[in-house]
Amino acid sequence: MENFQYYTPTKVVFGKGTENETGQLAAEQGCRKVLVHYGSGSVVKSGLLDRIYKSLDEAGIPYVSLGGVVPNPRLSLVYEGIRLCQRENVDFILAVGGGSVIDSAKAIGYGVADHGDVWDFYEKKRAAEGCLPIGVVLTIAAAGSEMSDSSVITNENGWLKRGYSSNYSRPRFAVMNPELTVTLPKYQTASGCVDIMMHTMERYFNHCTNMEMTDGISEHLLRTVMKNAEILMTRPDDYDARAEIMWAGSLSHNGLTGCGTDGGDWASHQLEHELGGMFDVAHGAGLAAVWGSWARYVVDAAPARFAKFAVNVMGVTPGSTDMETARRGIEAMESFYRKLDMPVCLRDMDIEVSEEQMRELAEKCSHFGKRTIGCIKKLDKEDMYQIYRNARG
Numbered sequence: 001m002e003n004f005q006y007y008t009p010t011k012v013v014f015g016k017g018t019e020n021e022t023g024q025l026a027a028e029q030g031c032r033k034v035l036v037h038y039g040s041g042s043v044v045k046s047g048l049l050d051r052i053y054k055s056l057d058e059a060g061i062p063y064v065s066l067g068g069v070v071p072n073p074r075l076s077l078v079y080e081g082i083r084l085c086q087r088e089n090v091d092f093i094l095a096v097g098g099g100s101v102i103d104s105a106k107a108i109g110y111g112v113a114d115h116g117d118v119w120d121f122y123e124k125k126r127a128a129e130g131c132l133p134i135g136v137v138l139t140i141a142a143a144g145s146e147m148s149d150s151s152v153i154t155n156e157n158g159w160l161k162r163g164y165s166s167n168y169s170r171p172r173f174a175v176m177n178p179e180l181t182v183t184l185p186k187y188q189t190a191s192g193c194v195d196i197m198m199h200t201m202e203r204y205f206n207h208c209t210n211m212e213m214t215d216g217i218s219e220h221l222l223r224t225v226m227k228n229a230e231i232l233m234t235r236p237d238d239y240d241a242r243a244e245i246m247w248a249g250s251l252s253h254n255g256l257t258g259c260g261t262d263g264g265d266w267a268s269h270q271l272e273h274e275l276g277g278m279f280d281v282a283h284g285a286g287l288a289a290v291w292g293s294w295a296r297y298v299v300d301a302a303p304a305r306f307a308k309f310a311v312n313v314m315g316v317t318p319g320s321t322d323m324e325t326a327r328r329g330i331e332a333m334e335s336f337y338r339k340l341d342m343p344v345c346l347r348d349m350d351i352e353v354s355e356e357q358m359r360e361l362a363e364k365c366s367h368f369g370k371r372t373i374g375c376i377k378k379l380d381k382e383d384m385y386q387i388y389r390n391a392r393g
C-alpha cells in the first residue's frame, strides 16, 4: 500500500426532507450573504429552489441568485458570477444542482478569492490560494463534486474543457436527498451511474499490490452501483436504489477508493473531457463510449489487474489465462453499459468524428504534445489518437 492522505471535510446531511435544513447549515458557516447558483431550470420546475429560498429566509440569510449553468459549465458564466459576488459582497456560495453547477460554483469561489484570471488555475499556470466556502444541495448522483476537490470548466474560447483540483474547494456541507433525483431523465440517471463507476475504476486500475481493503471497498461499490442502476432502469422512483447510488457517488470520488493507490489511471476521463469540450456530450455517456477502446488498448500492460476486475466485479468465469479473463471482463462491462442504454462507441452517441477532428482531440488531450496521460500504460498523443479512432465504432 502506498502512503496517502485522506481528507474529507464535507459535512454530509443525507435523506428525505434534508433540503429544508439548508438555511440552518449555511447559518452554521457564519455567512453574511449567499450566492444561490443553479442550472437551466430543473430546480425551478421541481419547486426545489423555492424551498431553498424559504429555508434561507427562515435562517435570516440574505442571498442573490445566478442560474443558467449548462452541462459542461462555461467560463463566461463563471466570470459573471465572480463579478456578481464582488458587487454584492457575497461570502458563501450555495450550489443547487449537479456536478456542472457545483463546479461552476467552485470556479466562482476561486475567482473571488483571487486577483487574477481564474482560468490560469485551469491552465495550470498558477495555484489557487483560496476559495469562497461552498455548500451543496445535490440533485443528481454522478460527478461526486459534492465531496471532491475538483472542478471542470469549459472555455468557449477554443472549447477547451479543463479541470483543476485543490482542497480549498471541497464543499463545507452537502445536502443529499435521494428523492430529489427522481425527476432525472433516464439518460441522465444512467450517465450518472457510469460516471460514479468510472471514478472508482479510474482509481482501481493501477499497478499497486497489497490493496486488500481499498480493493474490497471499490469492488463492492461497483457491484452496488450496477445492481441499483439496473433497478432504476425499470423503477426510477425506487428510493432505496436512489439512495444507494447517491451515497456511492460521493464515496466514489471523495478519495476513499483511492487510498493507498498510486493515484490511479484517469486516462478515460482525460479522453472524455475533450469529447465534452468539442461535442458537448453528457460526461458519463462519453466515458462509456471511450472506456472499451481504452481498456483494449492498455490491457496487455496489466492483464492480472483486469482479470481481477473481471472476476470480482463483473462476475465472469475465469478463462485459461489472465488475458482471456480480462477480455471477458471488458466485454461484460460493455454489455452492462448497453443494458443502461449507454453508448459503447462514439457512433452510438450519433457522433461522426472526422479524421481531422480525431487529430484535434488528440492534440488537445495531449496539451498539444506536452503531456502524457494514464498510469496503467502511459499514453502519448499518437496513443490518444488510436484510442479515439478505435472508439469510433
Ligand code: NZQ
Pocket (backbone or CB within 6 Å): 038, 039, 040, 041, 042, 043, 069, 070, 071, 072, 073, 097, 098, 099, 100, 101, 103, 139, 140, 141, 142, 143, 144, 145, 148, 149, 150, 151, 152, 180, 181, 182, 183, 184, 185, 188, 192, 195, 253, 269, 276, 283, 284
Ligand atoms: O440544468 P438543469 O436544468 O438542472 O438540468 C440538469 C442537466 O441538464 C439535469 N438535472 C440535474 N438534476 C436534475 C436534473 N434534471 C431533472 N431532475 C433533477 N433532479 O441533468 C443535466 C446534467 O446535469 P450536470 O450537473 O451536468 O450533471 P453531472 O452531475 O453529471 O455533472 C457533469 C459535469 O461534472 C464534471 C463533468 O465533466 C461535467 O462537466 N465532473 C466533475 C467532477 C468533479 N468536480 O469532481 C468529476 C467528474 O469526473 C466530472 O468530470
Ligand code: ZN
Pocket (backbone or CB within 6 Å): 143, 195, 198, 199, 269, 283
Ligand atoms: Zn467523471
